[in-house]
Amino acid sequence: MASIEFNNVIKRYGTGPKANQVIHGVSAEVKDGEFVVIVGPSGCGKSTLLRMVAGLEEITEGTISIGGRVVNNLEPAERDIAMVFQNYALYPHMSVFDNMAYGLKIKKVPPDEIRARVDKAAKILELGSFLQRKPRELSGGQRQRVAMGRAIVRQPQVFLFDEPLSNLDAKLRAQTRLEIEKLHRELGITSLFVTHDQVEAMTLAQRMMVMNAGRMEQFGTPEEVYHRPATTFVASFIGAPPMNLLSGVEGVRDGVTLGIRPEHLRVVDSGGWPLAVETVEMLGAERLVYGRLGGAQGPWTILRMNEIEAPPAPGQTLHVLPLEDRVHGFDAETGVRLEA
Numbered sequence: 001m002a003s004i005e006f007n008n009v010i011k012r013y014g015t016g017p018k019a020n021q022v023i024h025g026v027s028a029e030v031k032d033g034e035f036v037v038i039v040g041p042s043g044c045g046k047s048t049l050l051r052m053v054a055g056l057e058e059i060t061e062g063t064i065s066i067g068g069r070v071v072n073n074l075e076p077a078e079r080d081i082a083m084v085f086q087n088y089a090l091y092p093h094m095s096v097f098d099n100m101a102y103g104l105k106i107k108k109v110p111p112d113e114i115r116a117r118v119d120k121a122a123k124i125l126e127l128g129s130f131l132q133r134k135p136r137e138l139s140g141g142q143r144q145r146v147a148m149g150r151a152i153v154r155q156p157q158v159f160l161f162d163e164p165l166s167n168l169d170a171k172l173r174a175q176t177r178l179e180i181e182k183l184h185r186e187l188g189i190t191s192l193f194v195t196h197d198q199v200e201a202m203t204l205a206q207r208m209m210v211m212n213a214g215r216m217e218q219f220g221t222p223e224e225v226y227h228r229p230a231t232t233f234v235a236s237f238i239g240a241p242p243m244n245l246l247s248g249v250e251g252v253r254d255g256v257t258l259g260i261r262p263e264h265l266r267v268v269d270s271g272g273w274p275l276a277v278e279t280v281e282m283l284g285a286e287r288l289v290y291g292r293l294g295g296a297q298g299p300w301t302i303l304r305m306n307e308i309e310a311p312p313a314p315g316q317t318l319h320v321l322p323l324e325d326r327v328h329g330f331d332a333e334t335g336v337r338l339e340a
C-alpha cells in the first residue's frame, strides 16, 4: 500500500502557443489506504488526473509520487498500480479464470500461486461459480466484477477506477458500489475513483476531490463538502436539488451570496421572506416547491417539503425562513466561502 502525492501538477495538451492547459496546479495528498473520489462535471480534468497517476498521460509540470517515489518518468508497469475502466475490456475468447490469471501468467507467476490468488479474488467478488464461463455468458455487473478481480489478483499498491459503474443500470450500480466499498474494507488498498456522479462520490468516498475546470475546488470528507462547501461551485454541484444561491435578499449586505439548501428553508406563519410559488413537484416521499423569493435575483428558489405537510398551490405566496445555523455565506465576486 502507498500514499499518492500530487505536487503542483499541471497538464497541457500540445505545445507552443496552441497548447491547451487543462490541469492548473493540483496539490493534494491521498493517505495510505484511503479511498478518494475525484468528482466534477464533464471535461473538468478528472480522467486526465487519473491517467497521469497511471502513467497513460505525461505530466507537464509538477510531480506525482506513489509511496514516496516520484513516478513522473516511470512506465505504467513500473508504478505498481491496477486500473479498472468503464468498458471492462475482457478477452472474449478466454474464461473468467483465464481473464483474471492472464496478467500473472505474463509475469511468470507460478501456476499454484496464480490459482490461489484467483480463487481468493473470486471468493471476495462471489465469482467462484463463474470461473469457467466466457464473458458473453455473464451479466454486465458480473463482467465488471471480473474486471475488478483482474485488478485484485495483481496485488497492486494502488487501485485506479475510471467511471467503472457508468455502463451499469441504476440498481446494479448501487449494488456494485456496495461491493467496491466492501472490497476496500477488506483489502484496504489506496484507491482513486473517478466519477461525474455526485451520489456515487458521496457514498463511496472517505474524502472527495471536487474538480472544476482543471482546478481542485475542495478536498474533504463528504460531510465537510456537504456541510461546509468551500465555494459556490461546490455548493451547487454537490446535493440534488442544488443549494439555493441568493443575492439581493433583504437584510443581507451587498457582495454576499447566501447559500441555503432546499431542506433548510422552513415555512413560517408570518414575517420571513415572501416566496411566490410557481410549481410543485411531487417526488413520493417529498415535494419540491419552486418559487421566486422576493427581491432575490437568479434562478428558482427551491424548498423541500415532506409529503405530510400540506402542499402550497401555484400562485400562492409563502413566507419562508432558513434554519439559522444552516445559512452559508459566499463572496459574490469570487464565490469563496466566507467564515462567520
Ligand SMILES: Nc1ncnc2c1ncn2[C@@H]1O[C@H](COP(=O)(O)OP(=O)(O)OP(=O)(O)O)[C@@H](O)[C@H]1O
Residues within 6 Å of the ligand: 013, 014, 020, 022, 040, 041, 042, 043, 044, 045, 046, 047, 048, 049, 196
Ligand atoms: N488527448 C487530448 N488532447 C487535447 N485535449 C484533451 C485530450 N484529452 C482530453 N483533453 C481535454 O482535456 C480536458 C479534460 O478532459 P478529461 O477527459 O480529463 O475530463 P473529464 O473530467 O474526465 O471529463 P469526462 O467526465 O467527460 O470524461 C477537456 O477539456 C478535454 O477536451
